Amino acid sequence: MKRTRLLLLAVGTLAAAAAPTTANAQSKILMSGSTSVYPLTVDLIKAYKKKNPNTKFSVSQGGSDVGIGDVARKRVNIGASSRDQQAGDPGGLTFTKIARDGICVVTNPANSIANLSQQNVQDIFAGKVRRWEDVPGSKVTGPIALNVRTESSGTQDAFRNIFMGPSLRVTPSASQKATNGLVQAAVQNDKNAIGYVDINFISGTYPVPYKGVACNLRNAKSGQYPGVRNFWYVTVGAPKGEVKKFIDFARSSSVQSSVVAKHYVPFK
Known part of the structure; x- marks a missing residue:
């Protein structure tokens, strides 16, 4: 790389x-x-x-x-x-x-989904659900534009362990990005995009609540947010x-x- x-x-x-x-x-x-x-x-x-x-x-x-x-x-x-x-x-x-x-799942601000369950995240990133019409609470329609990190990324490894679980892998059709900033930019510029980033790279995106808990520093510090x-x-x-x-x-x-x-x- x-x-x-x-x-x-x-x-x-x-x-x-x-x-x-x-x-x-x-x-x-x-x-x-x-x-x-x-x-x-x-x-x-x-x-x-x-x-x-x-x-x-x-x-x-x-x-x-x-x-x-x-x-x-x-x-x-x-x-x-x-x-x-x-x-x-x-x-x-x-x-x-x-x-x-914390790691946040992020969408474009045009797609301010109220919540994603772990099953929702797994279905989207494993490629089982490919269109936004099939995601509960989606504000947009059309194909889902997946953005993930490269294999050498610790964020990729942590996302897999925390969000995907031991038996699932991110679909190989997802667009791989070398840095948090590149994922952030991709999501900012595409209303159909979704990705995951470090909590300090959410500016200009919409951090989706996960398991009913907002992804922010306060919730990460309190232990409420599970994606830490x-x-x-x-x-x-x-x-x-x-x-x-x-x-x-x-x-x-x-x-x-x-x-x-x-x-x-x-x-x-």
Whole structure:
């Protein structure tokens, strides 16, 4: 999958990608992975650099599987993942939870459906129901335009586990998108579209209530909304040095209650 590299210019002195030997330098932290975790990482780095201005960061996106693979190969110090650890992941990795987050099923604002049950979601995304006329409460007619994430995406994995269940898979006819933003844009621009995105990418779309509960940060924090998953920072072995210092900072109570809680669900 083509990788999208985004240097965090707003954060300050961030280095470009370096060779694996440079990735071990404690004064520079290299990161890659989840597009969902990326905005939180930006916020955490900004806060961290206020107290640690000499630490440099370089961050790229590409999906959770990319981040996990990069850190396993020691191309980066930290892989960002929005999915839980799996049996097939490389050995020797440590997954450290940094936050929790919601996944919203979204439609175009022209199709403000009052509610979708899990059965409704499964039927739509498995391709069993292909027209909006067959979806209870739909405000539009015509074929359903499905938008999903690519296989390397942690959001795709979490959606499958939380919404689809172990025995169902998303239909291969769905349009696959590399990032939350691309799903968001597709749904914004097509009244017949539906997709799923991280809760911080719902602007310009209609987040459909799921199992009778609105998909918003308040309900995710309270535990009412069922579509919540974990965010992880992945390292080879236990975090050490400057990497440990940064991850401990992200997990601290003060940062969880301030930086994390603004747009995400604190993990503790």
